[in-house]
Amino acid sequence: xxxxxxxxxxxxxxxxxxxxxxxxxxxxxxxxxxxxxxxxxxxxxxxxxxxxxxxxxxxxxxxxxxxxxxxxxxxxxxxxxxxxxxxxxxxxxxxxxxxxxxxxxxxxxxxxxxxxxxxxxxxxxxxxxxxxxxxxxxxxxxxxxxxxxxxxx
Amino acid sequence: xxxxxxxxxxxxxxxxxxxxxxxxxxxxxxxxxxxxxxxxxxxxxxxxxxxxxxxxxxxxxxxxxxxxxxxxxxxxxxxxxxxxxxxxxxxxxxxxxxxxxxxxxxxxxxxxxxxxxxxxxxxxxxxxxxxxxxxxxxxxxxxxxxxxxxxxxxxxxxxxxxxxxxxxxxxxxxxxxxxxxxxxxxxxxxxxxxxxxxxxxxxxxxxxxxxxxxxxxxxxxxxxxxxxxxxxxxxxxxxxxxxxxxxxxxxxxxxxxxxxxxxxxxxxxxxxxxxxxxxxxxxxxxxxxxxxxxxxxxxxxxxxxxxxxxxxxxxxxxxxxxxxxxxxxxxxxxxxxxxxxxxxxxxxxxxxxxxxxxxx
Numbered sequence: 001x002x003x004x005x006x007x008x009x010x011x012x013x014x015x016x017x018x019x020x021x022x023x024x025x026x027x028x029x030x031x032x033x034x035x036x037x038x039x040x041x042x043x044x045x046x047x048x049x050x051x052x053x054x055x056x057x058x059x060x061x062x063x064x065x066x067x068x069x070x071x072x073x074x075x076x077x078x079x080x081x082x083x084x085x086x087x088x089x090x091x092x093x094x095x096x097x098x099x100x101x102x103x104x105x106x107x108x109x110x111x112x113x114x115x116x117x118x119x120x121x122x123x124x125x126x127x128x129x130x131x132x133x134x135x136x137x138x139x140x141x142x143x144x145x146x147x148x149x150x151x152x153x
Numbered sequence: 154x155x156x157x158x159x160x161x162x163x164x165x166x167x168x169x170x171x172x173x174x175x176x177x178x179x180x181x182x183x184x185x186x187x188x189x190x191x192x193x194x195x196x197x198x199x200x201x202x203x204x205x206x207x208x209x210x211x212x213x214x215x216x217x218x219x220x221x222x223x224x225x226x227x228x229x230x231x232x233x234x235x236x237x238x239x240x241x242x243x244x245x246x247x248x249x250x251x252x253x254x255x256x257x258x259x260x261x262x263x264x265x266x267x268x269x270x271x272x273x274x275x276x277x278x279x280x281x282x283x284x285x286x287x288x289x290x291x292x293x294x295x296x297x298x299x300x301x302x303x304x305x306x307x308x309x310x311x312x313x314x315x316x317x318x319x320x321x322x323x324x325x326x327x328x329x330x331x332x333x334x335x336x337x338x339x340x341x342x343x344x345x346x347x348x349x350x351x352x353x354x355x356x357x358x359x360x361x362x363x364x365x366x367x368x369x370x371x372x373x374x375x376x377x378x379x380x381x382x383x384x385x386x387x388x389x390x391x392x393x394x395x396x397x398x399x400x401x402x403x404x405x406x407x408x409x410x411x412x413x414x415x416x417x418x419x420x421x422x423x424x425x426x427x428x429x430x431x432x433x434x435x436x437x438x439x440x441x442x443x444x445x446x447x448x449x450x451x452x453x454x455x456x457x458x459x460x461x462x463x464x465x466x467x468x469x470x471x472x473x474x475x476x477x478x479x480x481x482x483x484x485x486x487x488x489x490x491x492x493x494x495x496x497x498x499x500x501x502x503x504x505x506x507x508x509x510x511x512x513x
Contacts, residue, residue, distance in 0.1 A: 050397060055467060058409065059468075080469055140406050142400055144401070145402060145406050
């Protein structure tokens with residue numbers, strides 16, 4: 001009887017001892033704050049896809065395209081490649097202003113020359129800062145033919 | 154001197170006397186195609202109605218037993234003989250040979266008099282109606298792949314009149330072509346393609362002949378397949394290709410031009426077969442009718458070997474031709490060796506290969 005009582009007491013004690021306080025985490029205060037996505041800088045075209053196929057090697061000058069992005073403005077370097085703002089469906093423009101559809105979690109960029117607005121989709125999510133890759137998807141002439149430009153900074 | 158004796162054959166006389174009115178009944182009638190109401194464009198796969206407004210002038214000769222003959226020139230791919238339905242209507246209502254009804258497809262058997270085609274002299278020449286149409290009218294601007302399909306009406310009692318009627322044509326539009334120039338011909342079975350001037354009294358002076366009239370009318374086809382051809386343009390070639398993927402292209406797209414040196418005239422090799430270098434000589438036709446030529450065989454025009462005697466070049470046309478604020482409507486291509494001593498154009502035609510936009 002004494003052994004049973006001792007065993008019961010030991011198991012109860014062991015159970016109580018095994019319980020510990022829940023883990024606690026330190027959360028940085030700034031992690032709870034949304035930050036505006038930053039893409040300022042000079043972007044250089046890395047690859048061109050047409051209808052899902054990589055055609056970069058077919059256009060030797062493709063990787064020469066640059067996109068200079070500053071606070072609210074953009075400038076497209078000269079190249080032999082199309083860009084959403086250069087189509088003949090409107091007056092083409094290679095510089096102007098830009099904005100995200102959502103400054104914090106953007107899915108598209110709106111390029112404008114003050115008159116025309118060209119909405120271009122982002123092919124991949126962008127982080128608040130330190131973005132080194134950016135993908136743009138768009139169509140130019142035949143609507144069903146899509147392009148993806150992958151830029152690197 | 155031997156005198157020739159005149160034998161009076163009363164059977165010949167009676168037959169001739171009875172046949173005389175029939176001669177008048179069948180030899181005169183004037184036809185004119187007053188107008189063709191046809192859509193300028195239509196969607197591939199749709200059914201379109203074309204209305205021919207026809208003037209029949211019997212030139213004051215009472216006429217019976219007329220059969221109206223209608224010809225349609227359309228792309229073979231449309232299978233007009235299988236898909237088209239033709240009806241005709243007019244104020245002629247003399248029973249039992251009324252001036253309305255459904256027209257009958259000419260099957261080309263020539264087993265009855267009215268099914269035997271008549272050529273430019275108006276006589277039966279052993280050819281079908283369709284063969285006569287092809288020989289006399291041809292295919293106008295269409296480079297080929299067209300056919301004439303003929304229909305005739307039941308007998309009509311035209312009487313002594315000048316009457317306007319309509320022919321309604323239901324056509325199913327195919328998808329293999331982006332444009333075609335359709336032909337419409339109207340005539341009568343006893344004259345066919347007989348060429349003869351109008352008489353002064355006739356009201357149908359707008360037709361080329363007293364006995365028939367025709368008109369060509371272009372129809373653009375939207376929603377055609379990506380490899381559809383414009384029948385009113387140059388014949389397609391397999392020597393060169395232009396593309397930007399399965400859905401087609403416009404000249405705002407990045408396009409890839411292919412050249413196959415093995416696809417020459419009737420499948421023979423081109424003069425650039427086994428060439429070490431191939432240059433693309435291209436001319437852009439702009440929306441305002443002007444052209445921009447890039448035919449200098451510069452480094453930027455040099456093509457890349459992409460397979461066994463196949464070459465390719467990928468360009469964005471506005472930048473390649475230096476065009477801004479202008480629409481490129483066509484690109485004309487030929488291919489040359491480094492010094493320009495060998496030039497390959499559209500085999501069998503000797504002209505540049507012409508490409509327009511193709512977008513589904």
